[in-house]
Amino acid sequence: MTVPEIDRSQGVTAAAGFRAAGVAAGIKTNGKPDLTLVVNDGPVTAAAGVFTRNKVKAAPVLWSKQVLTTGRLKAAVLNSGGANACTGPEGFQDSHATAEKVADVLGIGAIDVAVCSTGLIGERLPMDAIRSGIDLAAKELARSADASLAAATGVMTTDTRPKLAALTAPGGWTVGGFAKGAGMCAPNMATMLSVVTTDAVVDSATADAALRAAVDATFNRLDVDGGTSTNDTVLLLVSGASGVEVDQASFTEHLTTLCADLVAQLQADAEGVTKHVTITVRGAATDAEAVATARTVAVDNLCKTAFFASDPNWGRIAMAVGNAPTEFDQSKLDITINGVTVCRAGGRGEDRSVADLSGRDILVEIDLHAGDGVGTILTTDLSHAYVEENSAYSS
Amino acid sequence: MTVPEIDRSQGVTAAAGFRAAGVAAGIKTNGKPDLTLVVNDGPVTAAAGVFTRNKVKAAPVLWSKQVLTTGRLKAAVLNSGGANACTGPEGFQDSHATAEKVADVLGIGAIDVAVCSTGLIGERLPMDAIRSGIDLAAKELARSADASLAAATGVMTTDTRPKLAALTAPGGWTVGGFAKGAGMCAPNMATMLSVVTTDAVVDSATADAALRAAVDATFNRLDVDGGTSTNDTVLLLVSGASGVEVDQASFTEHLTTLCADLVAQLQADAEGVTKHVTITVRGAATDAEAVATARTVAVDNLCKTAFFASDPNWGRIAMAVGNAPTEFDQSKLDITINGVTVCRAGGRGEDRSVADLSGRDILVEIDLHAGDGVGTILTTDLSHAYVEENSAYSS
Numbered sequence: 001m002t003v004p005e006i007d008r009s010q011g012v013t014a015a016a017g018f019r020a021a022g023v024a025a026g027i028k029t030n031g032k033p034d035l036t037l038v039v040n041d042g043p044v045t046a047a048a049g050v051f052t053r054n055k056v057k058a059a060p061v062l063w064s065k066q067v068l069t070t071g072r073l074k075a076a077v078l079n080s081g082g083a084n085a086c087t088g089p090e091g092f093q094d095s096h097a098t099a100e101k102v103a104d105v106l107g108i109g110a111i112d113v114a115v116c117s118t119g120l121i122g123e124r125l126p127m128d129a130i131r132s133g134i135d136l137a138a139k140e141l142a143r144s145a146d147a148s149l150a151a152a153t154g155v156m157t158t159d160t161r162p163k164l165a166a167l168t169a170p171g172g173w174t175v176g177g178f179a180k181g182a183g184m185c186a187p188n189m190a191t192m193l194s195v196v197t198t199d200a201v202v203d204s205a206t207a208d209a210a211l212r213a214a215v216d217a218t219f220n221r222l223d224v225d226g227g228t229s230t231n232d233t234v235l236l237l238v239s240g241a242s243g244v245e246v247d248q249a250s251f252t253e254h255l256t257t258l259c260a261d262l263v264a265q266l267q268a269d270a271e272g273v274t275k276h277v278t279i280t281v282r283g284a285a286t287d288a289e290a291v292a293t294a295r296t297v298a299v300d301n302l303c304k305t306a307f308f309a310s311d312p313n314w315g316r317i318a319m320a321v322g323n324a325p326t327e328f329d330q331s332k333l334d335i336t337i338n339g340v341t342v343c344r345a346g347g348r349g350e351d352r353s354v355a356d357l358s359g360r361d362i363l364v365e366i367d368l369h370a371g372d373g374v375g376t377i378l379t380t381d382l383s384h385a386y387v388e389e390n391s392a393y394s395s
Numbered sequence: 396m397t398v399p400e401i402d403r404s405q406g407v408t409a410a411a412g413f414r415a416a417g418v419a420a421g422i423k424t425n426g427k428p429d430l431t432l433v434v435n436d437g438p439v440t441a442a443a444g445v446f447t448r449n450k451v452k453a454a455p456v457l458w459s460k461q462v463l464t465t466g467r468l469k470a471a472v473l474n475s476g477g478a479n480a481c482t483g484p485e486g487f488q489d490s491h492a493t494a495e496k497v498a499d500v501l502g503i504g505a506i507d508v509a510v511c512s513t514g515l516i517g518e519r520l521p522m523d524a525i526r527s528g529i530d531l532a533a534k535e536l537a538r539s540a541d542a543s544l545a546a547a548t549g550v551m552t553t554d555t556r557p558k559l560a561a562l563t564a565p566g567g568w569t570v571g572g573f574a575k576g577a578g579m580c581a582p583n584m585a586t587m588l589s590v591v592t593t594d595a596v597v598d599s600a601t602a603d604a605a606l607r608a609a610v611d612a613t614f615n616r617l618d619v620d621g622g623t624s625t626n627d628t629v630l631l632l633v634s635g636a637s638g639v640e641v642d643q644a645s646f647t648e649h650l651t652t653l654c655a656d657l658v659a660q661l662q663a664d665a666e667g668v669t670k671h672v673t674i675t676v677r678g679a680a681t682d683a684e685a686v687a688t689a690r691t692v693a694v695d696n697l698c699k700t701a702f703f704a705s706d707p708n709w710g711r712i713a714m715a716v717g718n719a720p721t722e723f724d725q726s727k728l729d730i731t732i733n734g735v736t737v738c739r740a741g742g743r744g745e746d747r748s749v750a751d752l753s754g755r756d757i758l759v760e761i762d763l764h765a766g767d768g769v770g771t772i773l774t775t776d777l778s779h780a781y782v783e784e785n786s787a788y789s790s
Contacts, residue, residue, distance in 0.1 A: 056717030056725045056741075086713050088726070088742035121710025122743050228718050230710075301696070301777075302785060309786035315516025315625075318481050322451030323623050330451045331483070346451075347483035348517050382696075387779050390697055391704035 004167040004254065006261045011148030011164030014176030015199035017041050017239025020147045021140035022154030025133020027081035027119075027126055034081040035133035036154030038195050039106060039141055040074050044240035047073035048208040049114065050215045052232035058085035060115040061231060063095040067111050071204030074112035076195055076235050077102045077137075078155050079130060080180075082119040083191060085230040094125050101131050105138040116233045118157055118180065118191035152178035155193050158389065163265035169254040173200040173244040179219075179262040181229075191231040192219065194262060199242035202251050210252040211236045218259035221291070222378045223298045224270045234259075267378050272386030275307045276361050280376045283368040284326050290368075290375030293324035297364065297377075304382035307362055312355035314342040321366060328368035336365040399562040399649065401656045406543030406559030409571030410594035412436050412634025415542045416535035417549030420528020422476035422514075422521055429476040430528035431549030433590050434501060434536055435469050439635035442468035443603035444509065445610045447627035453480030455510040456626060458490040462506050466599030469507035471590055471630050472497045472532075473550050474525060475575070477514040478586060480625040489520050496526050500533040511628045513552055513575065513586035547573035550588050553784065558660035564649040568595040568639040574614075574657040576624075586626040587614065589657060594637035597646055605647040606631045613654035616686070617773045618693045619665045629654075662773050667781030670702045671756050675771045678763040679721050685763075685770030688719035692759065692772075699777035702757055707750035709737040716761060723763035731760040 013020050018040055025035040040047075049068045051061050067073070077098055084091050099113040117125065141147070152162035159180050166176025177196030202210070215234050236255070267276055279297050284290035297303050300320040306313040314335045321333065335343035340355035342348075380386075408415050413435055420430040435442075444463045446456050462468070472493060479486045494508040512520065536542070547557035554575050561571025572591030597605070610629050631650070662671055674692050679685035692698050695715040701708040709730045716728065730738035735750035737743075775781075 054714065054717035055719075055723065056713050056728070083710070086710060086725075086728075086738060086742050088740070091742075121713060122738065122747075228714075230714050230717060301781075305782055305785035308782065311786070315478070315481060318451050318516060319449065319623075319625050322449035322625060324450075328450065330481075333451070333481075343481060343517065345483070347481050347486070352517075382782060384779055384782050386696075387700055387703065387777060387782055390700035391706070 004169050006165050006167050008165050009145050010166035011176050011178045012038050012151050012195055012197050013143040013148045014166030015174040015197045015239060017199050017241030018197045019141040019143050020151035021137040021142065022150030023133055023136045023140060025136065026129040027079055027133065033150065033154040034079055035137055036078045036151045037102065037134065037137040037141065038076045038151060038197065038237065040237045040239050042239055044201065044238060045072040045074050046202065046204040046207050046238035047071065048204065048211040048236045050211055050234045052228055052230060054228045054230050056086065056230045058083055058117060058231040059087055059091035059095040060084055060117045061233060062092060063099065064114040064116065064233060067114060070111065072112065073114050073237055074108045075102055075106060076114040076116065076237065077134065078116040078193060079125065080118050080155050080157050082117060082123055082125045083121045083231050084117040084125050085121040087122065087124055091124065094127055097127060098130055101134045105134055114235055116193050116231065118155060118193055118231055121230060148176070155180040158271060160269055163262055163269065165258060165261045167254060167258055169250070171244050171246065173242040173246055174198065175255055175258045177258060177262060179266055181266065191229040192266065194234045195237065196255065196258065197237045197239065199239050200244060200246040200251055201240040202238055202246055206248045206251060207236050207238050210248060210255050213252050214256040214259045217256050218263045221376060222263050222267055223295055224380050263378065267380065270380045271389045272383040273380040274383050275381040277307050277364065277379045277381065278376060279364045279379060281366045281368065282374050283370055284373030285371040286373040287375050289326040290373040291377065293321060293326050293366065294375050294377035296320050296324035298379035301382055308381035308383045310357040312337045312342055312352045312357055314352065317364060318343060326368065328370040332369040334367040338363055399564050401560050401562050403560050404540050405561035406571050406573045407433055407546050407590055407592050408538040408543045409561030410569040410592045410634060412594050412636030413592045414536040414538050415546035416532040416537065417545035418528055418531045418535060420531065421524040422474055422528065428549040429474055430532055431473045431546045432497065432529065432532040432536065433471045433546060433592065433632065435632045435634050437634055439596065439633060440467040440469050441597060441599040441602050441633040442466065443599065443606040443631045445606055445629045447623055447625060449623045449625050451481065451625045453478055453512060453626040454482055454486035454490040455479055455512045456628060457487060458494065459509040459511065459628060462509060465506065467507065468509050468632055469503045470497055470501055471509040471511065471632065472529065473511040473588060474520065475513050475550050475552050477512060477518055477520045478516045478626050479512040479520050480516040482517065482519055486519065489522055492522060493525055496529045500529055509630055511588050511626065513550060513588055513626055516625060550575040553666055555664055558657055558664065560653060560656045562649060562653055566639050566641065568637040568641055569593065570650055570653045572653060572657060574661055576661065586624040587661065589629045590632065591650065591653065592632045592634065594634050595639055595641040595646055596635040597633055597641055601643045601646060602631050602633050605643060605650050608647050609651040609654045612651050613658045616771060617658050617662055618690055619775050658773065662775065665775045666784045667778040668775040669778050670776040672702050672759065672774045672776065673771060674759045674774060676761045676763065677769050678765055679768035680766040681768040682770050684721040685768040686772065688716060688721050688761065689770050689772035691715050691719035693774035696777055703776035703778045705752040707732045707737055707747045707752055709747065712759065713738060721763065723765040727764040729762040733758055
């Protein structure tokens with residue numbers, strides 16, 4: 001079958017039935033865009049969300065989980081410049097008030113409005129700025145490439161560029177969206193937010209199942225530094241405006257393709273990144289253990305500093321694999337880096353100097369020879385710039 | 396009761412019945428000391444060992460675990476300059492041959508000789524250098540402060556100074572030892588080795604139980620970067636030469652004190668360290684969950700870079716706590732940094748600017764209010780120097 005082309009100039013308004021805006025509301029003190037509004041004009045308003053598994057959940061996460069129990073959303077409002085996490089009952093009231101303000105302006109109910117926030121933990125939001133920003137955003141709502149770009153820009157924190165993409169699937173329906181941050185994985189501002197919209201005709205149950213499958217295969221496979229923020233949220237809004245009914249398999253497939261592209265953009269813009277590292281584990285007892293093993297390597301600082309150094313240091317990788325929650329026979333372990341099997345049968349393979357890691361992309365392939373489980377994690381290196389960005393100021 | 400004084404000018408030969416030496420055997424290409432020999436002259440030869448839990452175990456670990464099933468040791472030989480890990484059956488033969496050489500020189504059996512190695516993973520050891528180094532070390536065996544220092548020096552890798560300590564307990568028996576590396580926690584050379592000797596009269600079972608308790612309370616509570624090397628080993632050799640019979644409780648207590656001092660020296664010399672961070676968790680359901688929670692904070696790179704920046708960024712700590720494998724109510728979470736409760740009842744407490752983190756020591760106290768479990772982990776910050784040391788060359 002034909003693979004639909006990804007268009008990174010389109011985003012959350014590529015699908016019919018959606019308008020969006022991104023504005024500078026004055027939440028950030030530097031005057032940069034900090035508030036995004038996405039509106040679903042229907043005809044249907046099915047929706048799904050996936051939220052952080054962190055036990056410390058931000059107020060907007062608690063709010064949005066609650067409203068999504070209905071399986072529908074007519075709007076999502078997102079702010080950067082403050083996470084509204086660890087802000088107590090007052091913080092929850094602020095999220096509620098934010099939804100009420102959007103509801104007032106759009107003539108809908110607050111229960112139809114999801115709220116997302118990103119920024120410093122532990123500070124209340126400037127609600128006057130939030131309210132006036134919502135007024136401003138409502139006036140600028142549009143369906144255009146500019147509106148998609150503005151929506152993707154309003155949620156940026158330490159992101160150096162907006163991340164948006166869209167594709168039109170065979171049959172004529174479209175899915176598009178934006179993302180910010182660096183995955184379920186604690187970038188500087190400690191949050192990954194994404195809103196994806198579609199004009200396919202799918203019900204809430206299909207949307208929910210498809211979103212969970214897509215997130216598990218994409219956002220959850222990017223691991224920059226092992227953390228999971230208090231605010232991570234991925235929302236899927238369905239307008240049905242294309243009139244095209246789509247089965248779950250096809251919908252999940254194209255949604256996953258779209259999410260994978262957003263994740264590639266997150267990886268490329270991760271803090272201090274100089275290397276894009278892909279870690280694939282084969283031969284684990286199960287797929288879950290393969291993913292867990294890949295994740296153990298991805299978060300190991302000795303491996304990450306070796307990647308930064310373009311150093312094919314397979315001993316550090318073997319050390320990390322030995323700490324993973326999976327069983328294997330160390331005398332069967334193979335490790336291949338950029339095509340060179342530097343560790344074979346648990347010992348030295350080809351000379352490490354043959355492996356060329358000088359480029360941007362590093363592919364680590366690990367075979368445990370203990371089963372059929374396969375899994376991949378995308379990660380980055382640990383560079384001086386990472387330390388600099390995360391220690392230079394409070395965030 | 397009186398607390399015995401720690402003497403850091405004494406080490407592995409402080410206890411009667413032990414001789415040691417450390418020499419430059421030519422294993423390292425830079426001519427620095429790289430081989431240490433410790434000999435137990437008895438009258439008893441009880442011994443115990445604690446080894447890495449990494450599933451990838453170095454050849455010397457496999458050898459030493461095997462010989463320690465007898466509960467006795469007459470000597471330990473340790474080399475830096477090569478880990479002899481991921482070296483296959485040939486690597487195991489090298490460890491065996493190393494023990495045989497020591498046995499020949501000392502007139503004992505190879506089964507009485509433990510072997511430890513530290514250095515780069517995946518390379519065979521230069522066995523000629525090992526053998527000639529053992530000959531040299533055997534000639535230099537002595538019981539003196541100089542011998543203790545030489546023994547502590549022979550195992551150094553990226554350590555900037557030797558780490559040794561001894562104490563004499565009430566009753567007149569002595570325990571002393573050395574350590575290298577940065578804990579069960581993957582320093583640059585990825586290994587922590589320690590040998591502790593005592594002239595107390597205790598049997599193998601008591602030695603084993605005491606060592607496990609002491610290591611769990613000390614070495615296992617230092618976590619620099621979350622890893623566990625392929626070679627980590629702590630050995631306890633018992634000569635009984637003082638003639639003083641010691642009960643298990645007293646023995647464990649003083650052994651733990653000695654190990655805690657060695658761990659403090661490891662923390663102070665961890666790679667790139669600019670902060671000594673103590674993380675204490677209270678109010679967890681169990682002590683184990685308290686330790687696991689403290690460890691989650693200790694390995695979080697966002698927390699570690701904040702410590703480096705002297706930044707009382709409690710939001711990052713709350714984020715890390717929320718990812719820990721323990722249950723709690725986020726509305727009860729308290730976080731105190733250097734005496735200032737910056738997070739109270741899950742929200743903002745005293746102003747973060749009041750917390751002074753400019754000094755070397757940072758104490759983070761977390762109360763989950765979910766039980767009586769308490770636990771502490773010692774860790775370090777994540778500095779530019781850490782990245783530099785771990786990326787500047789292959790190790």
